[in-house]
Amino acid sequence: MHVAMNMLNKEQLQRTPLYDEHVALGAKMVPFGGWAMPVQYDSIIKEHGYTRKAAAIFDISHMGEFIIEGNCVENGLDAIVTMPLRDLPIKSCRYGCALNEQGGVMDDLIIFRLEEEKWFIVVNGATTQKDKAHFQKHLKNKTVFTDVSMKTGKIDLQGPLSLNVLSSFVADAGKLDYYTCDYFDLMGERVLISRTGYTGELGYEIYFPWDKTKDLWQALISRDDVKPAGLGARDILRIEMGYSLYGHELGEDISPLESGLDRFVSFEKDFLGKLALLKQKGQGLKRKIVGIQSETRRAPRQGQKICLESGEEVGVVTSGTFSPSLGLGIGLGFVAAQSAALGAKVFFGDQKSKNVASVVSRTFYKDGSLRHKTI
Template sequence: MSDAPLLRTPLYDSHVALGGKIIPFAGWEMPVQYTGIVQEHHAVRKAVGVFDISHMGQFIVSGGDALSFLNRALTNDVSKLEIGQGQYSLLLNEQGGVIDDLILYRTTAKEFFLVVNASKIAEDWSQLQSLLTEADDVQMANLSDATGGLAIQGPKSRAVFEKVFGQEAPFPPHNSIFVAAGEAGFMWLCGTGYTGEEGFEFFMPAAAATEWFDRLVTAAREEGGLPCGLGARDTLRLEMGYPLNGNDLFPDKTPLQAGLGFFVAFDKEDFIGKAALVAQKEAGLPSKLVAFKMTGTAPPPRPHYPVLFNGNIVGEVASGTQSPSLSTGIGMAYLPLEAAKIGTTIEIEIRGRNFPAEVVKKPFWKKS
């Protein structure tokens, strides 16, 4: 555990004023809930929720060699991005393990906007800096401390968008970005999210974050929505089978093991970790991140609970929770391939008792 003091987003006072329950998360003081995790979860599935994501990091990478540099540093093929488009990608170590998963947007022909995980800002920055050579025409800027961020998610997110930005403003399509210059500085509107619902993410100068948060929360409440904390963010993303860095993604596990091979462009020349991934592909995976669902009455599975197959402990729960949408326990775990097939019966040890579960296909939850 770090002894460094916990950081606060520009919206800390707003969270306290709204009755948010504050907890430590990734080095930050963040709201886990306001009215309740289940209530906030259902608000996002049925209406709309507003999340503070100001703790996440934002980098700008620009210059004549920015594209080739990012293609060398990341797994996905950056050259496929048109201006205004975004993609999910991974930053790996030489062993092919995941340092971070991130979203990369192309804002101009020679400029890219990266959104990285809060706990990985310093490590990602250091890794990218270490890959720069004197020959690279690349400039990097870390905007993380100067930027606030909000995620507006749910079927009513478009209505909230129109109320706040006006009906003439273009709602960002999925995996897209619009850049605007406001009085306080640049703002980025992104068509991405972490809940499985329609929505958008919005990054702005930190000084303007409180004003935007208040306006968006007011508009969300008018649509039957709520401000939402990290608790609902976690249950929502897990119902979709989306991995969380530090829970499901690790420096000693590859994207292939995590089921993220779709985001690895093996056909591009070279990138950090490629040789290790090619070798693992040829040798076969030692384990695989699978989704599982509890099959009977059971307490919720939690991270680090042992997972058993044929009576033997073969892994531990990576992410686990009680699904508000399905009213049952769900989770993910790295398991050996013989235990990883869909339909396989496994057991989760919870407080000294074994409870049955089944390996299932992701996502756990789908829109009706």
């Protein structure tokens, strides 16, 4: 067997406030977007299982956070992102993208409306500096932009039992509905918690002071009903839900329409990249995103070709994994727009192996606790 080792050059990688905790837990650390991150603690499949059936915590401190103050129309924020902001209720969040002029995705992000004129933006870790420059370039003068990324630690608590866990720290956590946020008193800190996540399960994202994130992690991990989960499990969980990952299904040369994010794009307002998207709609998309489900446990892998029964090559796999929930290989990929309709038989693989799969809805896993009512 040939084992490809991920060489971890620790000198060049940034560390989250939980780096020492991960090492102490015996995590395998890997480079991810310039950060040293835990890919697994014990078994990726077990960590996936804790999240689907109980509760798991993820260190997501590498992600970037910005605070923008001012009227979102006057300061230009509304025109930088694809989702509608003007009607966003206070203490609610929305998912969307920031685009370039060509309609390509600079990043996908979540915006929280903290106050009438105060916005909290969560962006990907690997793109934080690029996003910061993009926002600062396009925001108008009458605003205050603050990058709080290195002051803000972040722990995601995810799983059907996550509310039980959180409730023992903050009594009224159950009041948070899906995609809302609020401030809570947690271990002596006044902190922001949102009911959001990347797993398809009921879950919360806790924004905590960087220097104290370790204390929160230790308090959570000391409980019997909470286990740590790494990026390996996180990737499976998000692929099972058909969620896009920047650098895979999203990028500067991919439009949000191609990656199936139409419902996070408001054509009722003006935004950077809108003209390019309208042109694309007029001409028709050249490619589209699909879910593919293997007939066996063998997983599609990023970069593999997607072919029709005739042998015609129609696309490429962008993410793939074995799905523990389905017991089958699953993947996401782009195919030529007029090919591979839902239900179509396709093949994925390379010269060594050709594997049969079906084109399916990207929501591979449909039994998640994501939208359970807790109020």
